[in-house]
Amino acid sequence: MTGHLAVVATSQLNQWALDYIGNLERIKDAIHQARAKGASILLTPELSISGYGLLDHFLELDTVMHCWEIVAEILRDKDLYGIVIDVGLPVIHRGVLLNCRCIIVDGDIKLIRPKMTLASEGQFRENRYFAAWPRRHTEEFTVPEEIFDIIGKRNVCIGDAIMIFNDMILGWESCEELFQERVPHSDLYLIESVDLVLNSSGSHWEIRKLDRRIDLIRSATVRGGAYAYSNQIGCDGDRLLYDGCGMIAMNGGVLGILPQFELGEASVITATIDLNKVRAARISPTRGFQVMAEEERYMRINVDFSLALPSGSHSRLRPSEPIKVHYHTPQEEIALGPAVWLYDYLRRSRQSGFFLPLSGGIDSCSTAVICFSMARLVVEAIKKGNRRVISDLRGICGEPEGSKWIPTTPQEVCSRIFVTAYMGMEKQSSQETRHRAATLAHAIGSLHQDFDMDRVVDAATETFTKTTGLKLEFSGATASNLALQNLQARLRMVHAYLYASTMRTVQGKEGSLLVLTSSNVDECLRGYYTKYDASSGDLNPIGAISKTDLRGFIGWAEYAFELPCLRGFLDAVPTAELTPLESKQTDEEEMKMTYAELSVFGRLRKVDRQGPYSMFQTLLHTWNHLTPSEIAVKVQRFFYYFGINRHKMTTLTPAVHCEVYNPDDNRYDMRPFLLPQFKLAYRKIDREIEMMKAMEEGREVNSD
Numbered sequence: 001m002t003g004h005l006a007v008v009a010t011s012q013l014n015q016w017a018l019d020y021i022g023n024l025e026r027i028k029d030a031i032h033q034a035r036a037k038g039a040s041i042l043l044t045p046e047l048s049i050s051g052y053g054l055l056d057h058f059l060e061l062d063t064v065m066h067c068w069e070i071v072a073e074i075l076r077d078k079d080l081y082g083i084v085i086d087v088g089l090p091v092i093h094r095g096v097l098l099n100c101r102c103i104i105v106d107g108d109i110k111l112i113r114p115k116m117t118l119a120s121e122g123q124f125r126e127n128r129y130f131a132a133w134p135r136r137h138t139e140e141f142t143v144p145e146e147i148f149d150i151i152g153k154r155n156v157c158i159g160d161a162i163m164i165f166n167d168m169i170l171g172w173e174s175c176e177e178l179f180q181e182r183v184p185h186s187d188l189y190l191i192e193s194v195d196l197v198l199n200s201s202g203s204h205w206e207i208r209k210l211d212r213r214i215d216l217i218r219s220a221t222v223r224g225g226a227y228a229y230s231n232q233i234g235c236d237g238d239r240l241l242y243d244g245c246g247m248i249a250m251n252g253g254v255l256g257i258l259p260q261f262e263l264g265e266a267s268v269i270t271a272t273i274d275l276n277k278v279r280a281a282r283i284s285p286t287r288g289f290q291v292m293a294e295e296e297r298y299m300r301i302n303v304d305f306s307l308a309l310p311s312g313s314h315s316r317l318r319p320s321e322p323i324k325v326h327y328h329t330p331q332e333e334i335a336l337g338p339a340v341w342l343y344d345y346l347r348r349s350r351q352s353g354f355f356l357p358l359s360g361g362i363d364s365c366s367t368a369v370i371c372f373s374m375a376r377l378v379v380e381a382i383k384k385g386n387r388r389v390i391s392d393l394r395g396i397c398g399e400p401e402g403s404k405w406i407p408t409t410p411q412e413v414c415s416r417i418f419v420t421a422y423m424g425m426e427k428q429s430s431q432e433t434r435h436r437a438a439t440l441a442h443a444i445g446s447l448h449q450d451f452d453m454d455r456v457v458d459a460a461t462e463t464f465t466k467t468t469g470l471k472l473e474f475s476g477a478t479a480s481n482l483a484l485q486n487l488q489a490r491l492r493m494v495h496a497y498l499y500a501s502t503m504r505t506v507q508g509k510e511g512s513l514l515v516l517t518s519s520n521v522d523e524c525l526r527g528y529y530t531k532y533d534a535s536s537g538d539l540n541p542i543g544a545i546s547k548t549d550l551r552g553f554i555g556w557a558e559y560a561f562e563l564p565c566l567r568g569f570l571d572a573v574p575t576a577e578l579t580p581l582e583s584k585q586t587d588e589e590e591m592k593m594t595y596a597e598l599s600v601f602g603r604l605r606k607v608d609r610q611g612p613y614s615m616f617q618t619l620l621h622t623w624n625h626l627t628p629s630e631i632a633v634k635v636q637r638f639f640y641y642f643g644i645n646r647h648k649m650t651t652l653t654p655a656v657h658c659e660v661y662n663p664d665d666n667r668y669d670m671r672p673f674l675l676p677q678f679k680l681a682y683r684k685i686d687r688e689i690e691m692m693k694a695m696e697e698g699r700e701v702n703s704d
Contacts, residue, residue: 006168140156202232221249359433371516522599525601
């Protein structure tokens, strides 16, 4: 006889697109962890067998074939019996590719549940690969021959169904379905009195996003119900970072949650659900009227398997109680999210570390501090006994087989995998920026280089003058001035790659370094950087973070990481230092707008989907410190530079996605890169300003 307590497990797995063998190992690890904790159900992330970020690899038949081969291995392994296993894979049914869950019980497939709402906004293009499944619709799916040989039946149910076990009813929703207005869990709880809804997810991280996800899960269960949520963690081989936070909730409270940022491969959390509390919370006459009025029911799959613990076997087991969820501040998220992404990328790319041009400004400073944060996470994981991190780090550093080296400080880690360089110019680079760069490098332990680029730049300009007869001067024409600035910047990029590819040889080791860049989201949006300069590299940890958030992050890290040298970066005026020092070049003066204003423009353009005229209208009501004419000038200037610099977005260095107004052209912000002037919008703005002036002066103006 079964009782009313059930132990449920959910996981977060660091899956990697196309790494079928590695993904299987992590799934099995999670299953064994869940069984060891007494769980009867284990939930894994969305597309856990293939990895989530395959993109156009989903369109290859090999992908589906290999996924079924992994399912076959799970079915054959009797060490995985005694627990309900929920894994994800792409499935072809009636010639259509579907994003599916596969529910396995003791070597048998009980249900294939396709995703019904596809994520096709922002970074996601699921409609490019998959078809959405109709609600409450089921069919028979013919399994591949190798699966038939194992389970002994040709067909299994595919569709939006529920599973009725001996003592518990399970239902499903998948990732994007939770974020829609019409959510599956509402009908599952109401119509079928499902006890537990399982949600496997591939939900990416953005700054300030976690609270929304948790609020949705809490609200899903507040009227009575249990909910298990699983998510990927790590980079999965692309621009997105999946931040984990697998959790179990019941009756509006979170019973357990996994860490948001960690370097683990497979983590599992369990909660003991009191089914009596779930069912008691639903009893009400009003709910009864709604249930009895519903005519359309779900397909029911009966499974002779018990999920709850036998009565009397848990006399001293206590049901899980709600916990208080910890939310990281935005500054902590910036420290942790890109750091996890960088480490995942580094260990899987088979490179030996990072190279960063360290200018002495706050952007490259932020990138360096994120690398330091990564080293801190590595040391913390080592202190917790994470053997995989120790093994991976030794491999990155080129340690010989059998090495016992274990770093004890983040500075020791940085000294082995992080090289920084200040590439100065005698007349353009100040001693202050040079000193700031050297001081920060010393504080975080990076191997630091300091050299001037004058001879290289002079050689290039002399060759140009000899060829064309034109002498390039900062005091000359605008084209001459810009050419000299851009030349310095682009030569720095060339030297960055030179040093990145050879520094390990200089140290007597094998391998090369990944080049890190440091253009923030606002500069990218405005196009305020040189194409193919030091903003071009292999990875950009801050490419989707605003200047405002970066300043907040550095202010936080000054104390949290005990780096007092960061105060100098906060106090410094942002400058590219590409012209002689006496010109007193500053970023905001050259852009004719502040970084704070750029953040506003970016959010209005992307998040609120506003063009020039709508943006002008919005700012009229929010920017009281400027006149309508001044607002118009700033809006028109922003869109002018946005338009002429769109082509730069096509060559942005891959950056971890952190911010909702990320201008990355490669998938997230898809717009033409050859744009005309916004003449009609500008004409409307100018006309409106003229009408406002006329009203103030008490004169009439033709409205045509």
